[in-house]
Amino acid sequence: MSNVQFTIQGLKAQVEGKEILKGVDIEIKGGEIHAIMGPNGTGKSTLASAVMGHPVYEVTDGSITLNGEDVLEMEVDERARAGLFLAMQYPSEIAGVTNADFLRSAINARRSEGDEISLIKFIRQMEGSMNKLSIDPQFMHRYLNEGFSGGEKKRNEILQMAMLDPKICILDEIDSGLDIDALKIVADGVNEMRSEERGFLIITHYQRLLNYISPDFVHVMMQGRIVRSGGPELAQRLENDGYEWLKEELGIEDETVGQETEEFQMPMNTTAPKY
Amino acid sequence: MTTETLLPANRDSIQAASKANGEPEWLINLRMRALELAGQLELPKLEKTRIDRWQMDAYGVNKAGQPVTELEELPETVKELLPQSDIGHLIVQRNSAAIYATISEELSKQGVIYTDMATAVRDHSELLQQHFMSVVKPEEHRVTALHAAVCQGGVFVYVPKNVRVELPLQALYITDDAAASFSPHILIVAEQGSDVTYVDNVVSTGLRSELVHNAVVEIVAKPSATVRFATVHRLDKGVTDLSTRRAIVEQDARVEWILGEMNDGNCMSDTTSILKGNGSSSDHKVICVGTGDQKLNITTRAVHFGRQSTSDMITRAVMRDESTAIVNGITKIEKGATGAHGEQTERVLMLSPKARGDANPMLLIDEDEVTAGHAASVGQVNKDQLYYMMSRGISEDQATRLIIYGFLAPVVSEIPVESLENKLSEWVERKLGQ
Numbered sequence A: 001m002s003n004v005q006f007t008i009q010g011l012k013a014q015v016e017g018k019e020i021l022k023g024v025d026i027e028i029k030g031g032e033i034h035a036i037m038g039p040n041g042t043g044k045s046t047l048a049s050a051v052m053g054h055p056v057y058e059v060t061d062g063s064i065t066l067n068g069e070d071v072l073e074m075e076v077d078e079r080a081r082a083g084l085f086l087a088m089q090y091p092s093e094i095a096g097v098t099n100a101d102f103l104r105s106a107i108n109a110r111r112s113e114g115d116e117i118s119l120i121k122f123i124r125q126m127e128g129s130m131n132k133l134s135i136d137p138q139f140m141h142r143y144l145n146e147g148f149s150g151g152e153k154k155r156n157e158i159l160q161m162a163m164l165d166p167k168i169c170i171l172d173e174i175d176s177g178l179d180i181d182a183l184k185i186v187a188d189g190v191n192e193m194r195s196e197e198r199g200f201l202i203i204t205h206y207q208r209l210l211n212y213i214s215p216d217f218v219h220v221m222m223q224g225r226i227v228r229s230g231g232p233e234l235a236q237r238l239e240n241d242g243y244e245w246l247k248e249e250l251g252i253e254d255e256t257v258g259q260e261t262e263e264f265q266m267p268m269n270t271t272a273p274k275y
Numbered sequence B: 001m002t003t004e005t006l007l008p009a010n011r012d013s014i015q016a017a018s019k020a021n022g023e024p025e026w027l028i029n030l031r032m033r034a035l036e037l038a039g040q041l042e043l044p045k046l047e048k049t050r051i052d053r054w055q056m057d058a059y060g061v062n063k064a065g066q067p068v069t070e071l072e073e074l075p076e077t078v079k080e081l082l083p084q085s086d087i088g089h090l091i092v093q094r095n096s097a098a099i100y101a102t103i104s105e106e107l108s109k110q111g112v113i114y115t116d117m118a119t120a121v122r123d124h125s126e127l128l129q130q131h132f133m134s135v136v137k138p139e140e141h142r143v144t145a146l147h148a149a150v151c152q153g154g155v156f157v158y159v160p161k162n163v164r165v166e167l168p169l170q171a172l173y174i175t176d177d178a179a180a181s182f183s184p185h186i187l188i189v190a191e192q193g194s195d196v197t198y199v200d201n202v203v204s205t206g207l208r209s210e211l212v213h214n215a216v217v218e219i220v221a222k223p224s225a226t227v228r229f230a231t232v233h234r235l236d237k238g239v240t241d242l243s244t245r246r247a248i249v250e251q252d253a254r255v256e257w258i259l260g261e262m263n264d265g266n267c268m269s270d271t272t273s274i275l276k277g278n279g280s281s282s283d284h285k286v287i288c289v290g291t292g293d294q295k296l297n298i299t300t301r302a303v304h305f306g307r308q309s310t311s312d313m314i315t316r317a318v319m320r321d322e323s324t325a326i327v328n329g330i331t332k333i334e335k336g337a338t339g340a341h342g343e344q345t346e347r348v349l350m351l352s353p354k355a356r357g358d359a360n361p362m363l364l365i366d367e368d369e370v371t372a373g374h375a376a377s378v379g380q381v382n383k384d385q386l387y388y389m390m391s392r393g394i395s396e397d398q399a400t401r402l403i404i405y406g407f408l409a410p411v412v413s414e415i416p417v418e419s420l421e422n423k424l425s426e427w428v429e430r431k432l433g434q
């Protein structure tokens, strides 16, 4: 029995007063890989951000727990220290803060005062992880994500994940902007981290990544909900046939959420043109 | 003259100090003329800053220090501030006069002059007369005039043609007696093709009343010379810091300024590169941290006369509490300076709702064939950056600190002497941690 248990129940969240998540349920245990697929604009990143606690996303209903602890009660940094990790779709660039200083601060934040990781041990560990991910060791002293290419940023997210040893890893579109070689490297990095002590939630709108990281469960998100769950065969079907069949089955026309298509409205009180 | 009675100095005290130092006639005359000007001229007009409301009169009187020959004999307060390592060439001034110097033989063998100003006026009178108050002039306003009239101490640097000075020339200016004047004059003359780095540290400790620090830095960079100037100021709340710095940069010469404004009191910092020669270049990097209710008026200025001259200026200010910073960047390109290129960036990071920050980029361009750019911003700590760092487990406080240090890093990391870089980091820390 794994001792990691991550549960999202009935999660509703809004941004700027617009409801985006309309009741999401997911349960992830250690050792499991879950994939969330879905077209753009269906609420996948919103789910990831709400789980991590981004201040723009307001949770209005539902619960999130990690090993029984109430995640929604925690600040962003507490969530991270409790074991959540989010590899972001758009990682921030922070000038003046080196990759190494940033990661060391993150590691030390998990250790008590006086028990900080020694510089030499840290450097070895970081070099080792960078090597595995084929990241140029120079990047250690580069400013955090500043001037990194899309692919370099994604690999840097995986580097952080590898070094912070989280319990639940959420990867948001980690495959976007990666060429096939980089994709394999990232997938290897993830596969290497697979363990009974860790669960994964992999968000993607392509099936491609799932050729390299085989999921145990696949969920499809539309209109801010999980509309279908299944095994790896569901991802395969989506790859072959696209999303149309599913939309048809579900009677969904517009799968997105929060993007009200502005309906044309007859202006009131108009007078007909006079001839 | 009736106006003179309002000035914080008078003929008799200035003449007495000059005589005591054995100053040459030309300097005494210059001081007397400057004093007269000070009685007639107005205070400088600063952008959005009421300098007339600052403490502008507490100049103190000239007080000679107690010279020592060994580092060990220096007072504890001074010793604490000395570089721990890489001392190289060092002059220490306490209050109005130098009290210690260690300068290696190497320098004089190369023909380099590095000496305190009181010695320079006696031993190098002619050389000094050519340059003293020629880059910054007494006629400009009351502050420069008063400086010329009352300045005591400071250093004189002279680097002969094609000489490279390996180690930085270092100086420490410390004031611990508000009754003593503290207005040093720094003059650096770099002859053709020479190369020198000068680094200093201006500090107060244990002052019991208010004081004005009215300092002038003049740099003359002859053709193809390179001068690097770095300074860190840490003057107490009761000290008004009036620092006017200016360089004349001749053909293909280069001047670099690095300034760390870590004062607790009001500060006017005005630093100009006059790019006189073709192909001349300058670089300004300034950081400041505002705390309490201090008011900062920080100006960087590049004036292009030379063709193909280039300038770059960066100012970064972090503002806390109820502090105010007016940050001005002025790129002036004169007619005829074809091919000139000037860049400037002023950024102000506001950490408190009561702090005020103003970034004023000014491009004044009188020539067509030039390129110039500017960027300015006043903002708070970026929320997405904070979130990103916190999502890795870093606390909000720590993440904020990392972002602030990152904001200041482009300047801190450029300080050419490691011990001063560490000190600057420490002082940034002190100001941010209060």
Ligand SMILES: Nc1ncnc2c1ncn2[C@@H]1O[C@H](COP(=O)(O)OP(=O)(O)O)[C@@H](O)[C@H]1O
Binding pocket: A015, A016, A020, A038, A039, A040, A041, A042, A043, A044, A045, A046, A047, A056, A256, A257, A258, A259
């Ligand atoms: N920060 C935000 N501000 C405003 N609207 C947002 C924000 N984040 C997401 N949304 C809206 O939420 C909806 C879902 O977006 P998102 O969760 O990014 O979808 P996905 O990741 O599936 O492409 C979109 O309509 C988008 O406009």
Ligand SMILES: [Mg+2]
Binding pocket: A044, A045, A046, A089, A172, A173
């Ligand atoms: Mg997304």
